[in-house]
Amino acid sequence: MADDDGYFGESTAATYEDFVAHRFSPEVVGPAVDVLAGLAGDGQAVEFGVGTGRIALPLAARGVPVHGIDMSRAMVARLRAKPGGDAVGVTIGDFATSRVAGAFSVAYLVFNTINCLTTQDAQVACFHNAAGHLLPGGTFVVETGIPELRKLPPGQTAVPFHISPTQWGFDTYDVATQAMTSHFVTLVDGRAEHSSTPFRYVWPAELDLMARLAGLRLRHRWADWSRAPFTAESGGHVSVWEKPTD
Known part of the structure; x- marks a missing residue:
């Protein structure tokens, strides 16, 4: 990441x-x-x-x-x-x-x-x-x-891949460029922190x-x-x- x-x-x-x-x-x-x-x-x-x-x-x-x-x-x-x-x-x-x-x-x-x-x-x-x-x-x-583009209904760009009480992970896709970004939202001391990593599928x-x-x-x-x-x-x-x- x-x-x-x-x-x-x-x-x-x-x-x-x-x-x-x-x-x-x-x-x-x-x-x-x-x-x-x-x-x-x-x-x-x-x-x-x-x-x-x-x-x-x-x-x-x-x-x-x-x-x-x-x-x-x-x-x-x-x-x-x-x-x-x-x-x-x-x-x-x-x-x-x-x-x-x-x-x-x-x-x-x-x-x-x-x-x-x-x-x-x-x-x-x-x-x-x-x-x-x-x-x-x-x-x-x-x-x-x-x-996982088959999971994307028309108009949607995000697919979740991890859900827990303290962290959520989801990928966003740009099907025109094959760009993909993995996002993580993590709860730390009751506060949400976001990080992301760029990829190309x-x-x-x-x-x-x-x-x-x-x-x-x-x-x-x-x-x-x-x-x-x-x-x-x-x-x-x-x-x-x-x-x-x-």
Whole structure:
């Protein structure tokens, strides 16, 4: 989330893991690490938007060398403070353009992070950057949600996604530009505080075209990390594109 410290700055990093605690459960992390470790094989992995190390740390613990890219020093500081945090190399920078030395078997970007790139040009650049990091036969993996536009009746622009006694979360959409903003209203000492984060939502077919522009081709698309079939009713997808060997 954007805050007074900048995009995913200190005040957001301080509460991030509490807010998405369910994402740190073994039932969520385990299948993702299984897929990524299988794709990495004996090679290295690079994570775009490594954050606090939710995926990078257990993947490194599986014996896969992992390097991360992230522009939030506050999030990376929390990764570094965790057991094994020194085993994950991190480059501070924009994952759409920042390069890491070496060649990788898998590049990956999880939990809707592709949407943090708020222009189509930046998302296209991200695919080119991923392709540039990959060995021939390597793969780029993206986990993201399907935009919930089916929930919008005519004239409405907001969809709630979190409601509790102390916090409300809702997304607003601009279907003309694919801009999306996540809003949070939180009660603190009886007073409401508002924060918001800008995103750009993107469709699977659009991602496939971005991949093609970067010289990648689709290998798999699943509904989730368990490799369940992707259907018209899926709320998200895990897509795997490969870099040709010829």
